[in-house]
Amino acid sequence: xxxxxxxxxxxxxNITEGNQIYEPATSRRFCTGEWRTSTPxxxxxxxxxxxxxxxxxxxxxxxxxxxxxxEFDYDHCKGCGICEKVCPFGAIEMKEGK
Amino acid sequence: MAIRERxxxxxxxxxxxxxxNPDVMPAFPITPSTExxxxxxxxxANGKIDTEFIHVESEHSAxxxxxxxxxxxxxxxxxxxxxxxxxMWEELYVAASDRLPVVLALVNRALSGPINIxxxxxxxxxxxxxxxxxxxxxxxxxxxDNFLQAYPIAEHEAVRLPVMxxxxxxxxxxxxxxxxxxxxxxxxxxxxxxxxxxxxxxxxEPMAVGPYAVSAYYMETKRAQREAMxxxxxxxxxxxxxxxxxxxxxxxFFEEYRLEDADYAIVxxxxxxxxxKAAVDEIRSATGKKVGLLxxxxxxxxxxxxxxxxxxxKKAVAVLDRSEMFAAAGGPLGAEVRxxxxxxxxxxxxxxxxxxxxxxxxxxxxxxxVYRKLEELSKTHEVRDMYAYIGLRE
Numbered sequence: 001x002x003x004x005x006x007x008x009x010x011x012x013x014n015i016t017e018g019n020q021i022y023e024p025a026t027s028r029r030f031c032t033g034e035w036r037t038s039t040p041x042x043x044x045x046x047x048x049x050x051x052x053x054x055x056x057x058x059x060x061x062x063x064x065x066x067x068x069x070x071e072f073d074y075d076h077c078k079g080c081g082i083c084e085k086v087c088p089f090g091a092i093e094m095k096e097g098k
Numbered sequence: 099m100a101i102r103e104r105x106x107x108x109x110x111x112x113x114x115x116x117x118x119n120p121d122v123m124p125a126f127p128i129t130p131s132t133e134x135x136x137x138x139x140x141x142x143a144n145g146k147i148d149t150e151f152i153h154v155e156s157e158h159s160a161x162x163x164x165x166x167x168x169x170x171x172x173x174x175x176x177x178x179x180x181x182x183x184x185x186m187w188e189e190l191y192v193a194a195s196d197r198l199p200v201v202l203a204l205v206n207r208a209l210s211g212p213i214n215i216x217x218x219x220x221x222x223x224x225x226x227x228x229x230x231x232x233x234x235x236x237x238x239x240x241x242x243d244n245f246l247q248a249y250p251i252a253e254h255e256a257v258r259l260p261v262m263x264x265x266x267x268x269x270x271x272x273x274x275x276x277x278x279x280x281x282x283x284x285x286x287x288x289x290x291x292x293x294x295x296x297x298x299x300x301x302x303e304p305m306a307v308g309p310y311a312v313s314a315y316y317m318e319t320k321r322a323q324r325e326a327m328x329x330x331x332x333x334x335x336x337x338x339x340x341x342x343x344x345x346x347x348x349x350x351f352f353e354e355y356r357l358e359d360a361d362y363a364i365v366x367x368x369x370x371x372x373x374x375k376a377a378v379d380e381i382r383s384a385t386g387k388k389v390g391l392l393x394x395x396x397x398x399x400x401x402x403x404x405x406x407x408x409x410x411x412k413k414a415v416a417v418l419d420r421s422e423m424f425a426a427a428g429g430p431l432g433a434e435v436r437x438x439x440x441x442x443x444x445x446x447x448x449x450x451x452x453x454x455x456x457x458x459x460x461x462x463x464x465x466x467x468v469y470r471k472l473e474e475l476s477k478t479h480e481v482r483d484m485y486a487y488i489g490l491r492e
Binding site: 008010011012013015017018019020021022023024026 | 195196197198258296303304305306307308309311314315317318319321322323325326
């Protein structure tokens with residue numbers, strides 16, 4: 001059984017052996033952004049595209065396209081605030097809540 | 099034709115491992131199981147098998163490596179005893195819940211403390227809730243035979259659970275006995291090739307093993323795990339049947355020794371069953387009294403119904419536990435057999451003994467005394483001590 005057929009309503013008979021997942025990259029479907037209690041806000045005007053924030057993000061929630069960072073992936077950002085700390089230009093500000 | 103040999107229990111297990119030639123063996127030495135990886139390492143060094151030996155820094159790592167190798171798709175074996183298995187604790191549960199058919203040669207030894215190296219069942223009995231299939235042996239022959247049946251049970255698509263092949267430390271592990279061995283090619287045919295349906299090294303199917311399960315999934319996962327243990331009962335019997343066709347040696351969930359017509363029954367696990375059989379024979383020939391023995395081979399899954407049916411109409415039953423569980427009541431085997439008897443509304447008299455802790459001897463005379471007390475109990479219907487000891491100074 002493919003894993004997309006398994007959800008929180010599935011009976012035990014449909015659970016895979018040992019909860020094994022037979023496809024890659026399924027963590028995309030798990031919205032860890034729901035855990036967030038504070039949220040980074042991207043100030044595009046202050047950003048110099050140094051990209052220091054990208055590799056320090058523990059949840060790969062700062063997408064990069066053609067060498068430029070994009071808006072946060074709020075489906076997966078847990079709001080840890082490391083990006084704010086590392087940004088030299090004040091281009092990321094943490095606000096309370098989601 | 100079977101090969102006639104004389105081997106210790108550890109030699110017999112190592113012999114079986116050589117014949118099976120598993121892919122990976124992570125192991126850490128601990129008395130009295132040390133010889134098993136030692137003998138297997140010799141076979142590797144002498145080019146008899148191509149098993150990959152992983153030198154680990156602890157049993158925690160041994161079982162972790164076993165899990166990793168099994169998830170990768172390898173056939174895995176490890177061996178340990180006592181505190182070594184205690185250090186595997188966390189991983190025992192992971193191996194079972196990840197549904198990895200690891201086989202563990204367990205040489206039963208008392209858990210610390212006080213530190214002690216001799217036989218009792220406190221190590222494996224403590225792991226009875228870990229989700230492993232547990233198969234026990236009375237003799238070296240049984241250890242060998244059980245070990246050959248371990249992989250066909252563990253790897254069966256209806257089961258996919260780890261298996262613990264248990265034997266009593268020193269008593270069988272170091273005691274040398276006559277033994278009948280199978281030819282290598284017969285073993286290889288019986289055990290077969292391991293072809294898992296899903297495994298991490300399969301590049302065509304990326305997969306995740308052992309993911310986090312939130313409360314919305316945990317209970318369903320555990321229920322599914324239980325189902326595998328239920329299905330294991332059928333597979334254990336089918337495997338035993340196939341083994342009997344090959345060797346003529348018959349195995350089930352338990353052995354009934356002169357039990358069918360018996361009024362008084364002892365239930366026991368492991369090597370002391372041999373001593374009990376001697377007591378049964380002597381009592382029967384000297385007095386004609388109907389005494390019998392039920393020797394548990396498979397403790398997990400627990401053969402509740404079959405065991406209850408075999409014991410329900412006895413006049414009195416004594417269950418002998420070789421481990422404490424500090425319930426301030428009985429031992430683990432006693433508790434489960436007693437519950438099984440309740441499920442069939444048996445009115446048999448029942449007592450639970452502790453014996454053999456930390457390697458304390460039990461003799462034919464001790465067993466005769468238990469049978470004598472069972473007879474007395476069946477007449478008085480008065481249990482003086484539900485949880486008595488055998489061989490305790492008091």
